[in-house]
Amino acid sequence: MSEAIKRRADRADVIDGEAVAAQVRETVAETVERLQSAGVTPGLATVLMSDDPASETYVRMKQRDCADVGIESRHVELDTDAPQSELFETIEELNDDPAIDGILIQRPLTDSVDEPAALRRVDPAKDVDGFHPENVGRLVTGDPRFVPCTPLGIQRLLVEAGVELPGADVVVVGRSELVGKPLANLLLNRGDDADATVTVCHSKTDDLAAHTARADVVVVAAGVPELVTGEMLSSGSTVIDVGINAVGEGDDRKLIGDVDYESASQVVDAITPVPGGVGPMTRAMLLKNTVQAAARQADVELETE
Numbered sequence: 001m002s003e004a005i006k007r008r009a010d011r012a013d014v015i016d017g018e019a020v021a022a023q024v025r026e027t028v029a030e031t032v033e034r035l036q037s038a039g040v041t042p043g044l045a046t047v048l049m050s051d052d053p054a055s056e057t058y059v060r061m062k063q064r065d066c067a068d069v070g071i072e073s074r075h076v077e078l079d080t081d082a083p084q085s086e087l088f089e090t091i092e093e094l095n096d097d098p099a100i101d102g103i104l105i106q107r108p109l110t111d112s113v114d115e116p117a118a119l120r121r122v123d124p125a126k127d128v129d130g131f132h133p134e135n136v137g138r139l140v141t142g143d144p145r146f147v148p149c150t151p152l153g154i155q156r157l158l159v160e161a162g163v164e165l166p167g168a169d170v171v172v173v174g175r176s177e178l179v180g181k182p183l184a185n186l187l188l189n190r191g192d193d194a195d196a197t198v199t200v201c202h203s204k205t206d207d208l209a210a211h212t213a214r215a216d217v218v219v220v221a222a223g224v225p226e227l228v229t230g231e232m233l234s235s236g237s238t239v240i241d242v243g244i245n246a247v248g249e250g251d252d253r254k255l256i257g258d259v260d261y262e263s264a265s266q267v268v269d270a271i272t273p274v275p276g277g278v279g280p281m282t283r284a285m286l287l288k289n290t291v292q293a294a295a296r297q298a299d300v301e302l303e304t305e
């Protein structure tokens with residue numbers, strides 16, 4: 001079993017996302033060295049047009065991750081009251097810039113901007129977030145190019161946890177474009193790390209617990225703190241908690257997930273913590289997508305991991 005799985009007596013194993021992300025970064029750093037010896041330095045542009053402090057933190061973390069593995073990063077920050085055309089022009093400039101292999105538009109964008117329109121403007125070959133309709137379509141039709149980072153990270157965590165995905169009964173709680181829908185498609189596609197039977201539940205699902213209780217794998221990305229509790233889960237299952245909800249003030253402020261960790265970890269076989277589970281994997285997979293984008297644009301063949 002992977003070293004990233006921490007055994008706990010009489011409780012669920014903990015799937016350590018920080019440890020798996022560190023493994024991914026190590027592999028990415030090796031790939032960057034190979035690309036550099038072929039004359040290619042991968043470059044990522046991050047674009048922030050929001051006052052959301054969490055988004056500012058995530059972008060800073062992504063820049064730091066890039067520096068750690070040898071990816072050049074460039075940051076563009078736009079005022080939230082700037083016209084939408086300024087954002088669109090920025091995206092066009094980055095599309096045309098040969099030093100930039102990947103473009104990341106941090107979501108959510110400020111309310112005054114048409115977010116889907118902005119995402120459609122990103123060159124699909126530089127769309128390391130996998131949000132452009134061309135990349136979404138490729139994932140849905142079973143020919144993925146860039147897959148959104150959180151679903152990719154979740155798939156990797158499940159593999160590390162030793163979950164046999166072919167034939168597994170996977171319940172995804174949440175139908176967002178960011179996580180729920182792409183994850184469902186990723187695990188439904190053909191392949192050794194996929195071929196699952198996937199059910200997507202959401203806020204209008206009748207009897208959510210009936211679904212979660214029969215699943216081998218439950219992934220919760222609903223944005224509702226502690227929505228899923230131990231009594232909605234079964235022994236033998238693996239739980240991936242995508243939620244990151246800040247609760248409390250000052251010294252009492254902490255992050256909690258969409259799963260009630262205490263009760264769930266007394267029932268299930270393995271679970272991701274919050275923080276330290278899916279979040280670090282989202283960032284690690286962005287690095288992986290960026291080096292793949294750089295290799296494709298430079299026509300350098302990479303061994304698949």
Ligand SMILES: Nc1nc2c(c(=O)[nH]1)N[C@@H](CN(C=O)c1ccc(C(=O)N[C@@H](CCC(=O)O)C(=O)O)cc1)CN2
Pocket residue numbers: 057058061104105106107108129149150178244274275276277278279280282283
């Ligand atoms: N363009 C994108 N925007 C957003 C994405 C995305 O994949 N692409 N995902 C989320 C936020 N997100 C990435 O941007 C993200 C969330 C959380 C973390 C993370 O490392 N979380 C840590 C805790 C960090 C903290 O202390 O606050 C953890 O869970 O351990 C990284 C990235 C929405 N927007």
